[in-house]
Amino acid sequence: MPEISKAYEPQAVEDRWYQFWTEKKCFAADPASAKPPFSIVIPPPNVTGMLTLGHVLNNTIQDILARRARMQGFEVLWLPGTDHAGIATQTVVERTLKKQGLIKHRNDLGREKFLEKVWEWKEKHGGIIIQQLKKLGASCDWSRERFTMDRDYSRAVAGVFVDLYRKGLIYRGKRMVNWCPASQTALSDEEVEMKEQQGLLYYFKVEVAEEPGTFLTIATTRPETIPGDTAVAVNPKDPRYARLIGKHVLRPLPSEYAADRKRIPIVGDEHVDFEFGTGVLKVTPAHDRADFDIGQRHKLPVVEVINADGSMNDLAGRDLAGLDRFAARKAAVEALGALGLLEKEEPYKNNVGYSQRADVPIEPRLSEQWFLKYPSLEAAREVVASGKMKFHPDRWAKVYDHWLEKIQDWCISRQLWWGHQIPVWYRQQNGKQEIHCDVEPPTGAGWTQDPDVLDTWFSSWLWAYETMDAATRRKFYPTSVLVTGPDIIFFWVARMIFAGFEYMGALPFHDVYYTGIIRDKQGRKMSKSLGNSPDPLDLIAKFGADALRFGVMRSAPLGQDILFDEQNVELGRNFANKLWNACRFRQMQGGETEAEIDPRALASEDKWILLKLNVALRELDTAFTEYNFSAAAQTLYRFFWNEYCDWYVEASKAVFFGTDEARKGAKLAVIDFVLAHTLRMFHPFMPFITEELWHAMGYSAEMPSDQGGVTIMNAPWPKPFDADFLGHYGLDDCYLENVDAQFELVSQGRNLKRTSNVPAGRKVRFILNPRQSFSAQEVEIFKLLLNAEAFELKSEYAGGKGVVSVSTALGDLYLPLEGLVDIDAEKARLLKEQEKYVLEIRKVEEKLANPAFTGKVPASVLAEHQKRLADWQSKFEHVGKALKALDDL
RNA sequence: GCGUGCUUAGCUCAGUGGUAGAGCAUUUCCUUCACACGGAAGGGGUCGCAGGUUCAAAUCCUGCAGCGCGCACCA
Known part of the structure; x- marks a missing residue:
């Protein structure tokens, strides 16, 4: 080894x-x-x-x-x-x-x-x-x-394009699309991100052509598009303006236009909300989706004033032409001011569509694009709604369903070069346009392929x-x-x-x-x-890939966002090191790894750790079923660190530091069993260190080549123990409870020592007045874990002068201090404890005194409460005795 | 506006009806022969607020507040 x-x-x-x-x-x-x-x-x-x-x-x-x-x-x-x-x-x-x-x-x-x-x-x-x-x-x-x-x-x-085209699901059309002026391509609706903007709402006046001196006030966020306005709309039900429908207004920009070129109609359209702004809407069919629709309804001309790159064109007039759309906005406001038509501007929050990729505002733009009417919609919707396909966490199923409910055709063409070029070719033949749509290019002369490519998601x-x-x-x-x-x-x-x-x-x-x-x-x-x-x-270089994996998994709660902190990775590194050292400890004890566990040689703490392993295996399976990776990681962490290392390994030293070779062998068999399981349980999370240890520990040598002999990757995934296994090794749940109580006794004893200000290194004698019998090995373990000079069992013992004590589930534990005890401090400690017990006893007594409680509660809950009461009372009595003993000094 | 999630210890989060938990941070102690990337013992929370259901509520219901996300053409 x-x-x-x-x-x-x-x-x-x-x-x-x-x-x-x-x-x-x-x-x-x-x-x-x-x-x-x-x-x-x-x-x-x-x-x-x-x-x-x-x-x-x-x-x-x-x-x-x-x-x-x-x-x-x-x-x-x-x-x-x-x-x-x-x-x-x-x-x-x-x-x-x-x-x-x-x-x-x-x-x-x-x-x-x-x-x-x-x-x-x-x-x-x-x-x-x-x-x-x-x-x-x-x-x-x-x-x-x-x-x-x-x-x-x-x-x-x-x-697929050709197929969908032939099915009539893909078509080409001139439509309003989301145009990204930075990338200069159309985008799908999904690629537009709405962002709240702190902007301004500008109020400007327009004169009614037929009624000189009569002005309408219009509120807009985009004054730079005024040159593209081809109408003004009001709601026909709006009593303020209904009479004006059919008349005209004089559009203020471009300012150099003569009056006859400025005339645009006043139309009535239900879309206009007369609560908003002034109830008068400027209509720019070329640069706004809703306005485009109004334009269609009223057969309005479409006048483009913004170029593909977001700059203003010549139709925008001398004040704006050539400017970027945002510079043009300022220029338009200035121009309106110079004309005396700007009434006011007020701060205004609105939502503006941004190009997700380029992070610039989208420009709605009329252009010729390819669209897809989605296929297999019903099947796709049904399979999730019915639960045949499961989403985890399942709330996303609703999000999916809502999207499908109001799904729009997908704009699939992009004005890019990098991508799948659209498999469509055109040519003019006898004054008519011919179209060829196929995977193979057409034969013959005069064909040109559609220059656009397909949306990446279309592949x-x-x-x-x-x-x-x-x-x-x-x-x-x-x-x-x-x-x-x-x-x-x-x-x-x-x-x-x-x-x-x-x-x-x-x-x-x-x-x-x-x-x-x-x-x-x-x-x-x-x-x-x-x-x-x-x-x-960088994180991998610093902490290792396993540490990064484990740290991220441990902090990734189910379906919630993850706040990343390098400390998580550090924790993963520490854990890997713990695993490493636990194996190192095993190696330092020597011995063979082939040993079978002998059921007759199992001590209570051996059964305890095997049962804890079984609990962990069950929890792990459940966590995987639920895709709850952080729960799985936490189970592994708790089992290996807090149960195996903190208690079992420490307790095993009572055997390893002794001289009984047979018992050492039995202990090693259990340790190898647990470690071989642990490495396999951990392997999916921390593949590298587990593979390294799998070989270093010699576990690979025990397995057939396709079952872990070559790599832990093929070793069988550990399953929770079945009834035969539990029976064969005598793994009764009572060992869980009893050994938990033994370790709890150790904690209480350490606490006693600590609160009595005994220096950590000082060897002391503990005396237990036991409620049950203990094996010699159990006593050895108590002695070792308490760092005691001696651990004595005395069934008649009741303390006395200079002795502090604590009540545990396994009996009263005494620590003779031989004059070291600070009586006032000890008294204060005991009184504080007593206070707590009184409170707990009252809480449980109140419940038990309530007939509605005792009458309705399941038997197990009732029994649990009665036991709890007895425990508190026993502790209370013990503190009382201890206080009395102090007074007797 | 509609939908959805979150609110528990200083921080990040577990905990779906029966004695409030973990990691980190913090306090004290320990370099004892697996590990200081470690060990031991502590301190710290009226579970966002208000009602309701129940013998019993962090947990179920209703309302409210705050934060986040998604969807939505009010200029």
């Missing part, structure tokens, strides 16, 4: 085992396997992205599920890959090329050359996040790594099956569970469900587990601009 170091050093261990697992092909999924399947597809990270704590959380959970399933005997597929992240990647590459001074705009290169640059970038940076996931210990089947722009995957995306919605070949699908589709963040429930989860039903005829996964969102200590979202996102690789 090799020596192991005093402190665990993860850096020396992690890379070595990862390489070992890879070489032994431990992560490979075999579609021909006879084992039952368990499968997960990774939420593909951005190919040029870097690992974040969000990825750590998400992928640790997936790895835990995958590793546990392997140990449980499933054939596991965890399928990895990346997506091309259209806007994000294109923006990064374009910005980098600009910074290098190579281009001013991607047009300088042209589409083909620019895409070559993006591919170069992808080749250079695309592997980074994959390498980072490996550092974390992710047990993905890397031989199956996929990318959404792979050739076959791309053909499949095009194929990743096929991820759950398009990443698999036919044999893999047969074995592993539908997948077992999807682990992702609730922020992409609409973007990805919902759409994968549609695609699953439409193209596989079945749901893509059975369970969806939504993680929390990682925030910083102050509760802020992690963001690059705030610089509050620690680099997981």
Whole structure:
């Protein structure tokens, strides 16, 4: 057995085992396997992205599920890959090329050359996040790594487009879309984030053309769009303005226009809320969704005054043309002021749509785009509503349902170059436009392909099956569970469900587990601009991957956001070190590891720790069933640290520091049993250290090669003990209670020593007036844990002069101090205790005196209360005696 | 506005009807041969507020307040 170091050093261990697992092909999924399947597809990270704590959380959970399933005997597929992240990647590459001074705009290169640059970038940076996931210990089947722009995957995306086009679900149309002036592309509704703004509401006057001298006042947040106004609307039921409908007003901007070019009609429209502002609405059909609708109803012209990049065009007039839309707003206000038409401006809070990616306000814009009417809506809605597909936590099912209820067609075209180009070609033939929609380009001359690409999500919605070949699908589709963040429930989860039903005829996964969102200590979202996102690789270098995994799991409550604190990782590191040292302690005791546990040799504390192990195994199973990873981590922590190390190991020293070799052997057998279980229970959470110890402790040598002999990854997942096992080893629950009481006695004895100001190092004599018999070993343990010179059992003993004492469940415990006792301090302590007992006794007595209580309560509760009363009374009496003894001094 | 979640020790959180818990922080003590990334013993909470149901409420119900998130075309 090799020596192991005093402190665990993860850096020396992690890379070595990862390489070992890879070489032994431990992560490979075999579609021909006879084992039952368990499968997960990774939420593909951005190919040029870097690992974040969000990825750590998400992928640790997936790895835990995958590793546990392997140990449980499933054939596991965890399928990895990346997506091309259209806007994000294109923006990064374009910005980098600009910074290098190579281009001013991607047009300088042209589409083909620019895409070559993006591919170069992808080749250079695309592997980074994959390498980072490996550092974390992710047990993905890397031989199956996929990318959404792979050739076959791309053909499949095009194929789906063609299919949906032929089904009439995809169509092209000129519509109001969310336009991002920074990226200069259309976005889907989901990519728009509403943000509350502190802005201004401007009130300006317009003159009624037919009634010179009559003015209407209009309130607006966007005066820069006045040149694009083609009407003014009032509610036809509004008595203030109804008579004016059909007349005209003179639009104040552009100011240089002559009166006849300024005339725009006053229309009546129910949309106008006469409570709001002045009840008069300016209508800009080109730059506002609601106004566009009003425009359609009244056949108003659409006048664009804002360019694609957010600047004003010539139609905006000399005051505004060429300005950015926000500079134009100021200029418009100034122009109105100069015309004497600005009445007032007041502070106003409103919600403005922002481009999620570029973080600039969206510009509603009329443009020609491709749209999808979602397929398989009913099946997708039903499967979640009925509970056939389970969401964890299940409240997300309602969010999903609400979204489906008012679902809108999906704008799928993007004015980008990086992505799947739309498989549609056009040509003019005999004055008519021909359209070719197919995976294969058309033959013949004169065709041009639609320049737009598809939304990235239009490729990743096929991820759950398009990443698999036919044999893999047969074995592993539908997948077992999807682990992702609730922020992409609409973007990805919902759409994968549609695609699953439409193209596989079945749901893509059975369970969806939504993680929390990682925030910083102050509760802020992690963001690059705030610089509050620690680099997981730094944390791994500092504390180890296992520590990071365990720390994050332990602090990730079910379905709640996670406030990240490096201390959690430190705690994980400390825990790993504890595990390490507990194994080190075992090794230092020597002996063989093959020993079987002999039921006849089991002492009470041995049975206790086996029963505690069983409790932990049950709790662990429950936690997994509920996807409650923090509960699982806490169970492991409590069992190993607070039960095994704090009590069992300490108690075992009574045997190891003795000379009875037979008893040492029996103890080692129990320790090996517990440690071999512990390592396996921990393996999904802390794969590296458990593998290292599994071998270092020699446990691998005891197992068949496919059952843990080669790697702990294949060792059987420990199951709670069955009745045969419990019976064979005589594991009766009474040992839980009794040994708990023994350890409680030790705590009380230590407390007695401490409150009596006995120096910690000083050896003292304890005397117990016992309520039951104790084995010699139990007495030895008392003596050791109390650091006592002697631990005596005297059934007649009642203390006396200079003796302090405490009542325990196992009898009264005495500590003779031989004149050391500070009588006043001891008296104060006892009086304080007595006070507490009186209070507790009164509380229980009151309950028991209530006939409504005794009459209605279940027998077990009643018995428990009676026992509680007896316990308090016994303690009370004991304190009384002790006080009397002090008085007698 | 609608929906949804949270409010328990200084901090972060467990705890779904029966004696209020953990980790961190804090106080005191201990470098005793697994571990100072450690050990021992403490202190600290009228469970956001107000009602209700119940023998019994942190827990169930109602209302309110504060914070967060999602959805929503009031200019």
